Amino acid sequence: MTTTRDLEKLLGQSINGDMDAFERLYHATSAKLFGVVLRILKNRAQSEDALQDIYVRIWQKAGDFQPGRASIITWMATIARNRAIDIVRRQRPESDIEDAEIEILVSHDTVFDEVVLADEVRQLEYCLDGLEDDRQQIVRLAYLEGWSRAELAERFAQPVGTIKTWLHRSLRQLKECLGS
Amino acid sequence: MTDREDIDMLAAEYVLGTLEPAQRQSVAARREREPEIDAAITDWEMRLSPLNAQYDAVSPSRDLFASIRSRIETAGQNVSANIASLSEVASLKRRVKMWRSGALGAGAIAASLIIAVLATDIATPVQDGPFVAVFHRDDTQPAFVMTIDLDTRAVTIRPVEASVPEGKTYQLWIKSDQSGAVPQSLGLLQNASVATTKNLGQFDPAMLRTATFGISLEPEGGSPTGQPTGPAIHGRLISVEH
Numbered sequence: 001m002t003t004t005r006d007l008e009k010l011l012g013q014s015i016n017g018d019m020d021a022f023e024r025l026y027h028a029t030s031a032k033l034f035g036v037v038l039r040i041l042k043n044r045a046q047s048e049d050a051l052q053d054i055y056v057r058i059w060q061k062a063g064d065f066q067p068g069r070a071s072i073i074t075w076m077a078t079i080a081r082n083r084a085i086d087i088v089r090r091q092r093p094e095s096d097i098e099d100a101e102i103e104i105l106v107s108h109d110t111v112f113d114e115v116v117l118a119d120e121v122r123q124l125e126y127c128l129d130g131l132e133d134d135r136q137q138i139v140r141l142a143y144l145e146g147w148s149r150a151e152l153a154e155r156f157a158q159p160v161g162t163i164k165t166w167l168h169r170s171l172r173q174l175k176e177c178l179g180s
Numbered sequence: 181m182t183d184r185e186d187i188d189m190l191a192a193e194y195v196l197g198t199l200e201p202a203q204r205q206s207v208a209a210r211r212e213r214e215p216e217i218d219a220a221i222t223d224w225e226m227r228l229s230p231l232n233a234q235y236d237a238v239s240p241s242r243d244l245f246a247s248i249r250s251r252i253e254t255a256g257q258n259v260s261a262n263i264a265s266l267s268e269v270a271s272l273k274r275r276v277k278m279w280r281s282g283a284l285g286a287g288a289i290a291a292s293l294i295i296a297v298l299a300t301d302i303a304t305p306v307q308d309g310p311f312v313a314v315f316h317r318d319d320t321q322p323a324f325v326m327t328i329d330l331d332t333r334a335v336t337i338r339p340v341e342a343s344v345p346e347g348k349t350y351q352l353w354i355k356s357d358q359s360g361a362v363p364q365s366l367g368l369l370q371n372a373s374v375a376t377t378k379n380l381g382q383f384d385p386a387m388l389r390t391a392t393f394g395i396s397l398e399p400e401g402g403s404p405t406g407q408p409t410g411p412a413i414h415g416r417l418i419s420v421e422h
Binding site: 019023026027030031032034035036038039047048051052055056059060069070073074077078081085086088089090102103105106107120121123124125139140142143144146147148149152164167168171172174175178 | 188189192193196197198199200201204222225226227228229230231232233234235236237238239240241244245247248249251252255
């Protein structure tokens with residue numbers, strides 16, 4: 001088990017140009033980040049290309065990380081998700097892997113400590129549960145799978161404008177529920 | 181709907197990922213120069229990031245890191261090539277190389293809002309003279325190159341690819357363990373199209389060596405709060421090991 005503190009230390013060494021430390025950081029985190037990208041892009045080759053971009057970016061932006069604001073793995077996952085969303089919004093890659101197949105590939109060898117997040121996870125899940133069923137689903141599909149407004153409109157047989165309204169209402173409700 | 185609510189929903193949908201490509205790009209660009217949007221995005225990232233727990237880990241191909249390493253090294257060389265046209269660089273590179281060979285493995289820089297440069301172990305014998313740092317705007321394009329001469333304690337910042345949005349100005353900051361947790365202003369870069377030199381005679385050279393530097397975008401006249409308020413441009417030492 002690699003702790004958050006270990007990861008932060010490796011990132012700190014990477015800022016100083018230590019490629020070996022960066023490689024250790026990669027090995028501790030790449031399965032999680034690959035899981036993020038693959039779930040959104042659903043294309044293995046494109047996800048591996050994206051993962052390369054993401055780690056080049058992490059190397060270059062290592063100095064931006066502020067401990068105390070977000071956990072290091074959240075910071076890294078945000079970079080990964082942003083990149084995957086940028087790609088999928090430009091053009092959704094041809095899918096060559098299904099969610100069910102991804103599940104089979106899941107690595108249970110958790111290499112870092114996500115326990116600290118448990119409270120935040122519970123709180124957000126509680127607030128998501130407070131949304132109407134389909135609203136909850138559109139938020140999850142958008143965030144986790146990178147669905148566009150148009151894709152959501154098709155799935156829920158609603159005009160795009162309605163989806164936008166649903167999204168805004170749901171997001172405001174979540175914000176209020178989360179109390180910030 | 182008020183402007184603030186507009187911005188909040190724009191930030192929320194940016195984080196959620198549902199903005200159209202053009203709008204998404206525009207928010208990403210505005211984030212660089214509008215602290216309010218940047219802060220709203222960060223807040224939404226914090227709110228929604230617990231969903232990341234739902235992403236299962238999947239191992240990528242085993243040899244992927246070799247490609248990443250080689251791309252990082254190539255990018256480092258490109259940056260060096262980009263600034264090669266600037267005067268002094270050849271000698272700087274030589275000196276940085278010497279410095280680096282003694283400095284690798286030095287203590288980690290304290291991560292902070294603004295970042296950067298020149299970390300080395302004070303105990304390491306280091307030749308005084310110019311040090312160099314590159315402030316990146318994006319992945320490959322350097323925005324500023326900064327050199328410090330520790331003998332004279334003069335710092336020179338040369339713009340490479342920096343433009344100033346109207347009504348804004350760049351401000352230089354320093355932060356070190358000795359000077360406390362908050363960054364201190366080193367003043368404004370009045371004209372971002374020419375090199376600016378500042379004298380840091382008030383600082384101890386040993387402190388300068390371990391300090392972190394940053395450049396932030398501020399309202400005209402400088403930060404109203406005495407602390408960086410705008411997006412910061414970050415620097416790091418260029419790779420000169422070819």
